Amino acid sequence: MSFRFIHAADLHIDSPLQGLGRIDPAMMQRVQLATRTAFENVVDLAIREEAAFVLIAGDLFDGQWQDMRTGQWTIAQFRRLETHGIRVFYIRGNHDAESKLQKSIRWPDNVSELSAKKAETVKLDDLKAAIHGRGFARPDVLEDLAAGYPAALPGYFNVGMLHTSLQGYDEHDPYAPTTIDTLRTKGYDYWALGHIHLREAAPLCEDPYVAYSGNTQGRHIREQGAKGCLVATVSDGHLEEVRFEPTDVLRWNELEIVVPSTADAQQLDEQIRDALATAHEQNDGRFTIARVRLSGSCELHAELNDPLKQGSWIGRVRDAAAAISDELCIEKVKIRTTAQRGPRTRGEADLLGELSREAELLRQDPETLAALSPELKSLFEKLSAAQADLSDQRETNERLEEWLAAAEEIVLTGLEGAS
Ligand SMILES: [Mn+2]
Missing domain, CATH: 3.60.21.10 (Metallo-dependent phosphatases)
Structure with missing residues (x-):
């Protein structure tokens, strides 16, 4: 039976x-x-x-x-x-x-x-x-x-x-x-x-x-x-x-888009559009809600993070989704790109190099990182208010690392601009 x-x-x-x-x-x-x-x-x-x-x-x-x-x-x-x-x-x-x-x-x-x-x-x-x-x-x-x-x-x-x-x-x-x-x-x-x-x-x-x-x-x-x-x-x-x-009728997807180092605005637009279209297609016609996360060390970093231009970039992502389907919408756009400095800065003897190394040490020391959590969080919320996810208050390791990366990026970019 x-x-x-x-x-x-x-x-x-x-x-x-x-x-x-x-x-x-x-x-x-x-x-x-x-x-x-x-x-x-x-x-x-x-x-x-x-x-x-x-x-x-x-x-x-x-x-x-x-x-x-x-x-x-x-x-x-x-x-x-x-x-x-x-x-x-x-x-x-x-x-x-x-x-x-x-x-x-x-x-x-x-x-x-x-x-x-x-x-x-x-x-x-x-x-x-x-x-x-x-x-x-x-x-x-x-x-x-x-x-x-x-x-x-x-x-x-x-x-x-x-x-x-x-x-x-x-x-x-x-x-x-x-x-x-x-x-x-x-x-x-x-x-x-x-x-x-x-x-x-x-x-x-x-x-x-x-x-x-x-x-x-x-x-x-x-x-x-x-x-x-x-x-x-x-x-x-x-x-x-x-x-x-x-059995679901609607799907959530987080799309990580690594911006190629030399991509220009138009290439990035295309990359975003392709990623959104692919995600929607893979959901077999279900309503799709996507979070788009832009990362990578790239030339577009300064423009993507310019407070005056950031809003229009987020608008472009929303427009791209709307153009594909009215059953595709954007939950949030997170811009987490970095300037093109990478390992070069990290090895240098100046203040920038020192900060980079400090951040790297913190990243490998979860306890100290957790202790810094309130400072990192408030810095993150002050400096990227447009993107801060205030509904998500959990202090997971992942979020701590995100706050640290944002703080590092902000400080380094600021110092570079000043020098
Ligand atoms: Mn339960």
Whole structure:
């Protein structure tokens, strides 16, 4: 006997999309419905694949509903599955924990919400499948929920559903942390995880199969690329195949454009246009929101960073996108080019050389760099206010390095101009 199931998580239905940049108001509505449309795509996929059931491993909702329509709309989608005899198993995550959202919701009969008090098991005798799971009662679950899951039911295909920050994903909220070793002790066949939005090309473990599905729709520039869910096929009690299916309707891409050292304005225009067109094409007709990041040591550096001309360069990038498609827009343009000085300056004995070497030392000393973080951040915000991403306040290493590079560049350019 064989059957199929869908593993989805982190749908964040009705979560507002962030950082859309300038967007046509007529387009806005469609864009803001992206998380709903992605869920419709999950439902369509389950029907098309004749799935036996759909697993939702937490964060179905983004948080408390703005009004009842979010819940009513979702229930209508579950009813579509019901008419096809498809069951749904749902656990709460940190975003839709019982303390955050209506504690009890009247779901259609095909939907089973697993308990948030203790691990619960649903046996599907017709499929010889057992589904184990436990939801979040509160968002800040810091204990290892998996440790309390029951052992596998012999003779059944055992699936564990868990919303967790698995060891190794340290940058995420550390909720219900656990390890692959703990999951392995349960003897299950498949662990359907939720919480981490990133899509991994390979499972975290093959046997048992442990994977995050990632979220169904990217919601800002830090959630780039294809998003969707997993379709698993079970044959005679064994996992036969798992494949990813995209469900997103809109994609975020960061395009790094290295400006060639001798490129002129027209060549750069062409390069930007090509990069945008390629990204849009690769998204198979989906609405595309791109961040364009210009880097490289180049002759155009002075012009690109001239405060009087920078606005018009950003406008050129937006115009290039608009000329390609009205379903392509620019989230932000980041200009991170450097003047053509490079290693020559670094080796010199003067002040410029010394500054360059100091910056290089800092780059290799994350602790001192982190200690300088407030100064670097305020310098960065003062000097490149037009580009500073004030919505993104995280002090990751990547951002520290970016601030340092900007500070270095500004100081060096200033000193060069003065000499
Ligand atoms: Mn989560």
